[in-house]
Amino acid sequence: MSDAGRGRRNGEAGTENAVPTNPLRDPRDRRLPRIAGPSGLVIFGVTGDLSKKKLIPAVYDLANRGLLPPGFSLIGFGRRKWSHEEFADFARECAREKARTPFREDVWDQLAAGLRFVTGTFDDDEGFTRLAAQLSALEAERGTAGNYAFYLSIPPDDFPTVCRHLDTTGCTTGPDGSWRRVVIEKPFGHDLESARELNDVVGAVFREDSVFRIDHYLGKETVQNILALRFANQLFEPVWNANHVDHVQITMAEDIGLGGRAGYYDGIGAARDVIQNHLIQLMALVAMEEPTDFSAAALRAEKTKVLESTSLALPISETAARGQYADGWQGSEHVAGLTEEEGYDPSSTTETYAAITLEVHNRRWAGVPFYLRTGKRLGRRVTEIAVMFRRAPHLPFDTTMTQELGQNALVIRVQPDEGVTLRFGSKVPGTAMEVRDVNMDFAYGEAFTESSPEAYERLILDVLLGEPSLFPVSREVELSWMLLDPVLREWESQGTPEKYQAGTWGPRGADEILARSGRAWRRP
Template sequence: MSAPAGSEWVNPLRDKRDKRMPRIAGPCAVVIFGVTGDLARKKLMPAIYDLANRGLLPPQFALVGFARREWAHEDFGKEVYEAVQQHARTPFHQEVWDRLSEGIRFVQGDFSDDAAFQRLADTLHSLDTERGTGGNHAFYLSIPPKAFPLVCEKLAQFGLARETDGCWNRVVIEKPFGHDLASAESLNAVVNTVFPESSVFRIDHYLGKETVQNLLALRFANTMFEPIWNAHYVDHVQITMAEDIGLGGRAGYYDGIGAARDVIQNHLLQLLALTAMEEPVNFSPAELQAEKIKVLSATRLAQPLDQTTARGQYAAGWQGSQQVVGLLDEEGFAKTSTTETYAAITLDVDTRRWAGVPFYLRSGKRLGRRVTEIALVFKRAPHLPFDATMTEELGHNALVIRVQPDEGITLRFGSKVPGNRMEVRDVNMDFSYGSAFAEESPEAYERLILDVLLGEPSLFPVNAEVELAWQILDPALEHWAALDAEGGGPEPYAAGSWGPDSAFEMLHRVGREWRRP
């Protein structure tokens, strides 16, 4: 049974009152530009197989690869098969693969090759007829950002961006969304000339993670947190994304971008928006985006920047039991590179809820361990009638949302130590997704790709969010560029540590300290 073009396929036997039943994508084709890259091989193609394996893709589905390789359809099919075997999260089922492989096609060509885009158009038209994909196409640009405008223009030139007769064409763009505010505005203008904003899906895979979405449930489905989620009780907020890996082999992508552009501008500012925004009227895309835009509009870098920002570059050191080289000795990086591998900034959110509460954002490579978390650190209690000796081992209460790798929530509070004396010490109350639910959390790219096919934009930043994020970060980037011009540069920090001394001093000078997860 086929579905009307542009709609999601609905099982006629499904009871619409049963909320456990997932939504299934309608007939469509996904075109991946850059299928030879790591992202496509390790994430995108396995995620598409996993969606098929979970029954979330329709029988009328096709996957098209576009790249310079001189492959036949069968060669690309083998590449997808190997990617699925190596990286899929769900068990391999031959019948699922056989059904999926029937719709796999490949188009060889360069981004500037008119003949290649004509072949792509012909291939999609054939799939619409042969596979019943219904004229619905999603174009996933897993390519360098500088190629986005050219590919979008070619899609328009060959009629692949037009929506007609109830069919849809959507474009998926990977970060970074520009290099600064001016380039982001220029990129958005080019993309929106070809695709309406409602058809543009900017992927931020962090927003597809289960714990990030659970942040909304934690805040707005529980009455116990709302009364203390504000400046009356919160001393400060720390948002951390730490990685223990280096950048060997990634100079082509990372050099000249750095930690602030790579992570803070998108992932961490989106986490800030979800943490600090007001309650939406409902969870429709428009309402969620409106609240995020409001809070990002009220966010600015704290001053002065030489005291409220820090950056560093990892040097040689020990990562666990392995001795590793510094960035300047990694393949592809110049000995004079000023690309930061660690960045930390202090933000003020000028709303009634958060006035006076600093938000500290940090991201880095070659740090002590891999972890992403949001930590609300609460103000100290007066500790009366306790004397100092009773509470000397008591720190700040904290609510920590662990985004990865051990997804869950930790609440840190004071409890009496067993014994005859009154002594209060920190203890943790812990919730872990892995032990609390039998259901396995879907991988972020599975959720986001399915949302693209369903036309569900809640988890995707819109133009205004992207541009506001650059507007917030640009002064720090300009400040650091000025320091580089004067002969400065990122401060070295030992691999396996928790960052440069300047980052710790950034908090110490105001009587605070970074969490060490």
């Protein structure tokens, strides 16, 4: 790839995406929504579940909210021999079924005018040549200005092939002043070595500032609210440190099993699927220092700095645990265990539950363990961050007065029931002095009239705007694998994971991680 080609495909100054200048508006005012400039989106794997359930509905919702340009174009690439009209019919059904906002015919008609389908396979030069021709045609027909993002909603093994064909057929090169970007879905590799290989493959075609690694959790409103909660309020900063925080628990629990995903999930497991990306990113947002501003460079610098200060708590045999769900009761339904799921290898050692302990070696967090856990077929579906505070050094109460008093906690509910809960002790009404835990609750659904946009809405728009704040850079990905790889290597030598009953909160070994220090997992 020539330097000239790099320059053309990465014209990232951002002026082509700016909102039209208004002399009465302060350009620093970010309260008004930013609208994408002339552009198009190419989706590889357009008939897959992610595209049907999330990407196409998110594009429609952006159009419905007036955040896409009139000439926006959506190009699907796949094996099916569809006409443009047949692809439009497929996309229409996806939008009607899964869109967050009401379906409006006038919005759909405008969006459908820019829908195109290109038939081809990932190893087919002719398909990519047709794609290059379609991109040029849309530049003239729809006014995309040659600006395109390529969304790789495909298995990571296919990334090298697709990137190579995009490059050799000229799809990554646009006219002067235009941009070409690539969006990569997780997992970002299988371990540190493969993550580095993947970064090299993509980096040979796209510059790092044109690579957008999607972690959809970072697009959730409640995750972004961590930054507002911490840095817009003086209330929490004085106690956000080891002097006051006892430990932090970050949980992503699912109440569903693998279902039809057995073939995809076997060999990946809960740690690779969730901890390496979602939970370690949440931990970085909780533990990072205040950035100088909210630019992408400043946010990424602070996240990288805290990850570089983080290590696994040792020994791994006492600070990490894994499990596989067995049959049990999920509510009123009796469900099968993992090894009984259709299409799953009964001898598989892939974990459906994983928990690890991290330590941050800096002045703020020294001595505070960060417990990260995730699992399937657990007690309920919930993702939360619980900052557990130290107990008061002295309680001037009789023990019977405070026997129902637990630790103070600040709980950030990422999903469902998005919001924040502060737990503290309060006197029970009556003549006796009895102190019991109570909750002070903030709920998004009650405090704001507008519903939160889907994560993919925010992230797709940010890709089109060239706004990289919510996308991990290669260094963050590699640091995450450095934390996880030693755990995975140890588990590979230990045989079968511990069983836990469906509908419970995981294997006994996970409880023992915290019990060794007199702590216990929260039951959300």
